[in-house]
Amino acid sequence: xxxxxxxxxxxxxxxxxxxxxxxxxxxxxxxxxxxxxxxxxxxxxxxxxxxxxxxxxxxxxxxxxxxxxxxxxxxxxxxxxxxxxxxxxxxxxxxxxxxxxxxxxxxxxxxxxxxxxxxxxxxxxxxxxxxxxxxxxxxxxxxxxxxxxxxxxxxxxxxxxxxxxxxxxxxxxxxxxxxxxxxxxxxxxxxxxxxxxxxxxxxxxxxxxxxxxxxxxxxxxxxxxxxxxxxxxxxxxxxxxxxxxxxxxxxxxxxxxxxxxxxxxxxxxxxxxxxxxxxxxxxxxxxxxxxxxxxxxxxxxxxxxxxxxxxxxxxxxxxxxxxxxxxxxxxxxxxxxxxxxxxxxxxxxxxxxxxxxxxxxxxxxxxxxxxxxxxxxxxxxxxxxxxxxxxxxxxxxxxxxx
Numbered sequence: 001x002x003x004x005x006x007x008x009x010x011x012x013x014x015x016x017x018x019x020x021x022x023x024x025x026x027x028x029x030x031x032x033x034x035x036x037x038x039x040x041x042x043x044x045x046x047x048x049x050x051x052x053x054x055x056x057x058x059x060x061x062x063x064x065x066x067x068x069x070x071x072x073x074x075x076x077x078x079x080x081x082x083x084x085x086x087x088x089x090x091x092x093x094x095x096x097x098x099x100x101x102x103x104x105x106x107x108x109x110x111x112x113x114x115x116x117x118x119x120x121x122x123x124x125x126x127x128x129x130x131x132x133x134x135x136x137x138x139x140x141x142x143x144x145x146x147x148x149x150x151x152x153x154x155x156x157x158x159x160x161x162x163x164x165x166x167x168x169x170x171x172x173x174x175x176x177x178x179x180x181x182x183x184x185x186x187x188x189x190x191x192x193x194x195x196x197x198x199x200x201x202x203x204x205x206x207x208x209x210x211x212x213x214x215x216x217x218x219x220x221x222x223x224x225x226x227x228x229x230x231x232x233x234x235x236x237x238x239x240x241x242x243x244x245x246x247x248x249x250x251x252x253x254x255x256x257x258x259x260x261x262x263x264x265x266x267x268x269x270x271x272x273x274x275x276x277x278x279x280x281x282x283x284x285x286x287x288x289x290x291x292x293x294x295x296x297x298x299x300x301x302x303x304x305x306x307x308x309x310x311x312x313x314x315x316x317x318x319x320x321x322x323x324x325x326x327x328x329x330x331x332x333x334x335x336x337x338x339x340x341x342x343x344x345x346x347x348x349x350x351x352x353x354x355x356x357x358x359x360x361x362x363x364x365x366x367x368x369x370x371x372x373x374x375x376x377x378x379x380x381x382x383x384x385x386x387x388x389x390x391x392x393x394x395x396x397x398x399x400x401x402x
Contacts, residue, residue, distance in 0.1 A: 019064040020372055023085065025094030027056045027073055036075050036098060040297060040306060043085065044070035047299050047339035050374045051307055057377045076237045076256060076266055077101060101236035116245035117226030120219075120255070123262045127214060130263035131167035132302045137345050138162045139338040141375045142358075144204050147329040148195050156187040156359055159373055160205070162336075163347040164215075173216045176206050179347040185363045186370065198280070198316065198328055201357050208332045211292055211310050214264050237265060238298070263303045267294040282319050289313040299339050308334045337374040 027039045035056025042049030043066045052058045062085070071085040078098040088094055114122075140162055146154045161181040170177055200207070213219060225247070232244040240260050247253040250273070256266040269292040277285040290312045297306035310332045316325045354361055 020061050021064045021067060021085070021089070022059060022061045022372075023071065023088045023091075023094070024059045025057070025088070025091070025096055027052050027058065027075070027081075027096045027098060029078075030097040030099045036078070038293070038295070038307065039073055039075040039078075039098070040295075041073055042071075042297075044072045044082065047304075047341070048337060048374075049297065049306070050337055051335055051376065053377045059374075059377050061372055061374050073098065074238045076242070077235045079236070080238055114231075114243075116229035116231040116243075119231065119243050119245055119257055119262070120226055120229055123255070123257050123264050124217070124219065126262045127167060127169075127217070127264075130261055130303050131214065132164075132304065132341060133166045133168065134342050135163070135165050135344075135346075136304070137340040137343045137347075138305065138336045139340075141333075141335045141337060141373065142205050142208070143331075143333045143376065144358075145331040146195075146199055147331070148198075149326045153195055154188050154359075156185070157370075157375070158185040158205070158358055159183040159369070160353075161347065162209070163343075163345070167215055169217045173218050174210060176210060177215075178209055179352040180205060180209075181347045181351050182353045182358070182361060182363065184366050184369050184373075185358055185361060186365050187359050195328075198285075199330060203353065203355050203357060204330070204332060205334070205353070205358060206355065208308060208310055208334055211308060212294060212305065213267060213269075214294065214296070215305075234259070263296070263298075265296050265303065268292070269294075277314065279319060283316045283325055284319050285314050285316050287312075288315050297336075300341055302341065304339045304341075305334075305336050307336065333376060335374070335376055 027036045027041075028034060029036060035052070035054075037052060037054055037056060039052045039056070039058075040049055041051060041058050041060045043062055046062075046066060046069065048062055050058055050060045067084075067086045067089075069085055070082050071088060073081040073096050075098055077100060079101050081096050081098055138161070140160050142158045142160055144156050145152060160183060162178050163181075164178045210216065219225070228247050228249055229245050230248070232246060235242040235244050235256060237256065237258070240258050242265065243255075243257040243259055245255050245257065251269065251271040254268045255264055257264055270290070272289045273287075275287045277287055279285075290310065293307075293309045295306040295308070296303040298304075310330075312330050313327065314330075315327050317323060318325055
């Protein structure tokens with residue numbers, strides 16, 4: 001405990017005295033003028049960043065010493081936007097437009113004969129080459145939101161450090177390898193409602209990390225899987241042409257694989273099969289849908305997690321009548337806003353977060369910390385969430401009182 005308190009004191013001291021800058025803006029498609037969701041924002045060659053929200057908006061906090069370096073916005077299927085960071089200062093109505101790269105692809109893509117299964121085989125064989133194979137630390141922002149019958153009932157956000165030894169293939173593909181240190185946690189009062197027990201009360205952040213299919217090699221190994229993959233029209237990302245392959249039989253799976261080094265840079269998965277899970281208080285829960293998005297970002301020649309989102313839906317039915325009683329939804333997001341490769345820093349067994357729910361891991365609310373931390377910017381959806389949650393009182397007060 002003494003070691004943990006000392007570490008936290010150092011972190012918070014640095015945050016208090018470090019001089020930071022912030023750039024806020026909107027990222028849109030040049031042609032359609034539609035907002036671009038989850039576009040990556042960062043400083044070129046630096047291991048820090050954030051992403052745009054569901055309206056294409058962002059707030060990006062970064063050290064003032066990076067002001068003369070290149071600010072970059074990148075998005076799959078688009079040419080990257082680059083400019084000096086200082087050029088964007090003091091612009092309250094900043095709009096950044098990205099251009100689709102359809103025309104560029106015709107010039108740079110060389111004809112090849114690889115099929116989708118062969119591309120996937122190579123990508124999996126090169127995980128140990130393309131992803132970190134030495135210890136690394138990541139700073140991240142985690143959020144989970146719970147919804148019942150159309151009403152948001154709870155919100156939890158945390159700032160975390162995530163340590164991992166490397167991307168070597170684990171023996172157990174469903175046992176967490178990373179160690180996580182909680183820096184800050186803030187939560188609403190909704191965790192005390194009668195509906196809490198209808199959600200998994202374990203550590204949801206641990207569950208989310210296990211959705212990293214690349215880290216845990218959670219892909220079928222049978223030949224039938226590789227033969228089922230279909231190659232689609234190539235795309236483009238961060239100056240590189242990209243393979244696009246998908247699977248559409250029992251579930252939907254789309255993978256974007258860099259044509260230069262065969263790294264998996266983006267994955268989208270969706271499963272809508274209905275499956276019974278458990279029974280409780282005269283009701284049966286049935287899994288009705290899961291959607292996962294996994295995105296990676298290159299730094300120093302290695303691919304690191306950029307963001308991970310999982311949306312899951314479970315419905316509860318009366319055991320006797322089979323009537324739907326209520327619907328539950330869980331929305332989870334993890335944004336990595338800084339990477340520290342080849343680190344000597346570790347998270348000890350006494351420092352790491354506990355295996356039970358984050359809402360029970362008591363930490364006082366630190367408003368000053370959150371005011372300058374890279375989070376996913378609020379959207380109208382968040383306003384609806386806030387309206388639902390504030391039926392129990394102002395969120396700021398809930399954060400303090402929980």
